[in-house]
Amino acid sequence: MALCATASSRTRPSVAESKASPRSFSIESILGLEPKKESNPPIPPAKLWTDPCCPLGEDGNPRLSIPILPSSSLLPHPGNYPISEERILKYEKYVSASERLSFKRELSWYRGRRPRTAFTRNQIEVLENVFRVNSYPGIDVREDLARKLNLEEDRIQIWFQNRRAKLKRSHRESQFLMVKSSLNTNLSK
Amino acid sequence: MALCATASSRTRPSVAESKASPRSFSIESILGLEPKKESNPPIPPAKLWTDPCCPLGEDGNPRLSIPILPSSSLLPHPGNYPISEERILKYEKYVSASERLSFKRELSWYRGRRPRTAFTRNQIEVLENVFRVNSYPGIDVREDLARKLNLEEDRIQIWFQNRRAKLKRSHRESQFLMVKSSLNTNLSK
DNA sequence: TTGTAATGTAATTTA
DNA sequence: TAAATTACATTACT
Numbered sequence: 001m002a003l004c005a006t007a008s009s010r011t012r013p014s015v016a017e018s019k020a021s022p023r024s025f026s027i028e029s030i031l032g033l034e035p036k037k038e039s040n041p042p043i044p045p046a047k048l049w050t051d052p053c054c055p056l057g058e059d060g061n062p063r064l065s066i067p068i069l070p071s072s073s074l075l076p077h078p079g080n081y082p083i084s085e086e087r088i089l090k091y092e093k094y095v096s097a098s099e100r101l102s103f104k105r106e107l108s109w110y111r112g113r114r115p116r117t118a119f120t121r122n123q124i125e126v127l128e129n130v131f132r133v134n135s136y137p138g139i140d141v142r143e144d145l146a147r148k149l150n151l152e153e154d155r156i157q158i159w160f161q162n163r164r165a166k167l168k169r170s171h172r173e174s175q176f177l178m179v180k181s182s183l184n185t186n187l188s189k
Numbered sequence: 190m191a192l193c194a195t196a197s198s199r200t201r202p203s204v205a206e207s208k209a210s211p212r213s214f215s216i217e218s219i220l221g222l223e224p225k226k227e228s229n230p231p232i233p234p235a236k237l238w239t240d241p242c243c244p245l246g247e248d249g250n251p252r253l254s255i256p257i258l259p260s261s262s263l264l265p266h267p268g269n270y271p272i273s274e275e276r277i278l279k280y281e282k283y284v285s286a287s288e289r290l291s292f293k294r295e296l297s298w299y300r301g302r303r304p305r306t307a308f309t310r311n312q313i314e315v316l317e318n319v320f321r322v323n324s325y326p327g328i329d330v331r332e333d334l335a336r337k338l339n340l341e342e343d344r345i346q347i348w349f350q351n352r353r354a355k356l357k358r359s360h361r362e363s364q365f366l367m368v369k370s371s372l373n374t375n376l377s378k
Numbered sequence: 379t380t381g382t383a384a385t386g387t388a389a390t391t392t393a
Numbered sequence: 394t395a396a397a398t399t400a401c402a403t404t405a406c407t
Contacts, residue, residue, distance in 0.1 A: 116383050116406055136399085155383085157398090162382065165401070305388050305401060325394095344388085351388065354396075 123149045131163055312338045320352055
């Protein structure tokens with residue numbers, strides 16, 4: 001990533017003013033009355049991973065950048081996903097694997113979801129090794145890993161989050177069962 | 190609130206160190222071999238939301254904190270989960286909802302985190318409406334909201350903090366996208 | 379179906 | 394308070 005140039009420009013946008021004011025009108029008036037069915041959900045694309053610019057590589061990036069979307073599709077997608085599952089399946093029968101792949105990617109884009117990363121065996125091995133030692137790697141370690149494994153730092157961070165969740169889940173489950181079984185044995189006495 | 194009697198006992202243990210970070214050793218050394226360092230258990234500071242004055246049973250209670258760290262013995266099977274979901278679900282049928290809740294609470298206490306609040310649709314709607322008008326509500330407005338929505342004032346405050354962060358993020362992202370796309374169009378000319 | 383990458387967001391920490 | 398990070402519930406892909 002590294003291109004978050006704007007991070008440095010810490011504008012603190014007029015906190016004062018915004019704070020100043022609106023005590024003049026009551027919450028009731030704001031709450032108004034009706035759930036205005038105004039559409040809140042369909043907001044948020046902004047797929048930063050689609051950047052064709054240069055995710056990694058001057059050196060002939062490995063990362064085929066994904067999309068090249070119909071430029072019209074840059075505009076918000078109203079409501080829900082426009083593409084039905086059946087159509088997808090139907091479509092998939094008639095195209096090559098690579099076409100399917102790119103179709104899926106495009107679909108992912110439409111759906112606003114990053115295409116699932118498939119870690120290699122080696123990458124996972126390394127990540128697991130690091131995890132055993134430190135399950136909360138700081139930014140520096142993550143960046144280092146990203147470089148060495150040729151992954152984005154974000155993937156690393158997500159991986160560790162999910163890994164911790166997995167670990168916790170397994171702890172929870174075993175503990176839960178222990179409690180349960182001790183309960184059972186006590187009851188059956 | 191109001192029961193912050195124990196506030197004085199807020200030891201803030203060693204959170205800092207965990208963050209203090211492993212910048213001293215390289216990934217190679219980790220991959221390599223030796224776990225030089227024990228990683229950092231997030232130690233919980235003073236949970237005021239656990240209402241009772243003495244949530245801790247002194248009597249050799251089960252209150253061993255749940256280790257989040259990989260203790261090697263707990264992570265044996267490269268294979269899979271030792272415990273099936275169904276069994277747990279099956280068991281859960283036999284406990285009341287409140288028991289389940291308190292179980293969750295306790296787990297959260299162990300891990301030092303307030304149980305995640307699930308806002309209702311209506312609460313969010315109201316909050317969003319207020320946010321549109323004023324994204325920095327003062328204490329008075331927050332208290333008012335808290336009463337009307339039946340939430341703690343703290344939840345309100347946190348909600349607004351997170352909401353502002355979200356807004357800022359989305360601004361940043363859309364700006365990023367605009368820059369990106371203008372770059373692209375310029376390049377393709 | 380299962381495992382898990384990805385998402386959204388409430389909560390926490392730091393400065 | 395912002396910003397970064399974490400936990401956690403969910404979603405959805407493989």
